[in-house]
Amino acid sequence: MNQANKITLNHIAIAVPDLDAALKFYRDALGIAVAGIDHVEQEGVKVAFLPLGDPAAHDGHPPQIELVQPTRDGTGIAKWLGKHGAGMHHLCVQVPDINAAMRQARDHGAELINPEPARRDNGTLYAFIHPKSTFGVLIELYQPS
Amino acid sequence: MNQANKITLNHIAIAVPDLDAALKFYRDALGIAVAGIDHVEQEGVKVAFLPLGDPAAHDGHPPQIELVQPTRDGTGIAKWLGKHGAGMHHLCVQVPDINAAMRQARDHGAELINPEPARRDNGTLYAFIHPKSTFGVLIELYQPS
Numbered sequence: 001m002n003q004a005n006k007i008t009l010n011h012i013a014i015a016v017p018d019l020d021a022a023l024k025f026y027r028d029a030l031g032i033a034v035a036g037i038d039h040v041e042q043e044g045v046k047v048a049f050l051p052l053g054d055p056a057a058h059d060g061h062p063p064q065i066e067l068v069q070p071t072r073d074g075t076g077i078a079k080w081l082g083k084h085g086a087g088m089h090h091l092c093v094q095v096p097d098i099n100a101a102m103r104q105a106r107d108h109g110a111e112l113i114n115p116e117p118a119r120r121d122n123g124t125l126y127a128f129i130h131p132k133s134t135f136g137v138l139i140e141l142y143q144p145s
Numbered sequence: 146m147n148q149a150n151k152i153t154l155n156h157i158a159i160a161v162p163d164l165d166a167a168l169k170f171y172r173d174a175l176g177i178a179v180a181g182i183d184h185v186e187q188e189g190v191k192v193a194f195l196p197l198g199d200p201a202a203h204d205g206h207p208p209q210i211e212l213v214q215p216t217r218d219g220t221g222i223a224k225w226l227g228k229h230g231a232g233m234h235h236l237c238v239q240v241p242d243i244n245a246a247m248r249q250a251r252d253h254g255a256e257l258i259n260p261e262p263a264r265r266d267n268g269t270l271y272a273f274i275h276p277k278s279t280f281g282v283l284i285e286l287y288q289p290s
Contacts, residue, residue, distance in 0.1 A: 031249055
């Protein structure tokens with residue numbers, strides 16, 4: 001496996017105003033199984049995780065659709081939803097070394113929203129690349145812990 | 146592997162006005178290898194295929210980013226790009242039986258853009274689900290030949 005092959009798709013985040021209604025489409029009409037639902041109080045979101053594919057074929061982590069519903073006003077995702085309406089919020093690509101990935105992106109002129117990787121409580125690292133550098137798609141770089 | 150696990154992500158299509166410029170980001174700045182570039186004269190598009198992940202772990206077909214540049218005016222993708230600007234055009238999910246998937250979607254009230262599956266020259270079948278049924282994301286159902 002060469003270096004390029006190590007860049008994988010972690011998730012596609014879709015912002016929705018009503019998680020239960022969105023599950024009626026993605027789970028019931030489209031038929032994707034729900035692996036879990038989290039309420040992340042700190043970030044003000046409820047998130048449903050819908051893996052696409054067989055976990056055994058992806059080291060346990062197939063790419064997922066993540067349906068994200070804001071649970072309070074004033075968060076970034078709540079404001080985005082108010083402005084754009086429901087739709088794809090970002091693509092998350094997983095990289096083996098986020099610092100190297102950020103350096104490479106910056107060296108090629110891409111604008112990073114986070115100047116340094118941010119760290120979640122579980123030790124994972126992430127940073128966003130501005131849509132104006134990516135042809136309209138907010139991209140999250142993500143390094144597992 | 147249960148039935149739900151058989152729904153996989155085939156590609157994420159991103160509409161761009163200039164394929165070479167988009168490759169400077171996705172290939173050079175983000176570092177995803179390009180598997181190929183097609184000029185589909187019939188559909189009026191040039192498409193670059195950028196697989197995310199190791200083909201060996203995905204039966205040879207990892208999910209791909211597809212960068213799509215219209216090559217003439219008047220096509221659906223050219224009109225979309227003129228209206229929205231660059232960005233994600235659609236998500237393509239691969240299903241084992243497109244007729245069953247379309248029936249299930251319709252039974253749950255989803256609006257299909259194609260009433261019957263369309264067929265490409267290579268025998269693959271596809272149909273689109275309207276974004277108003279999917280919380281803002283144009284979804285292509287796809288059955289390999």
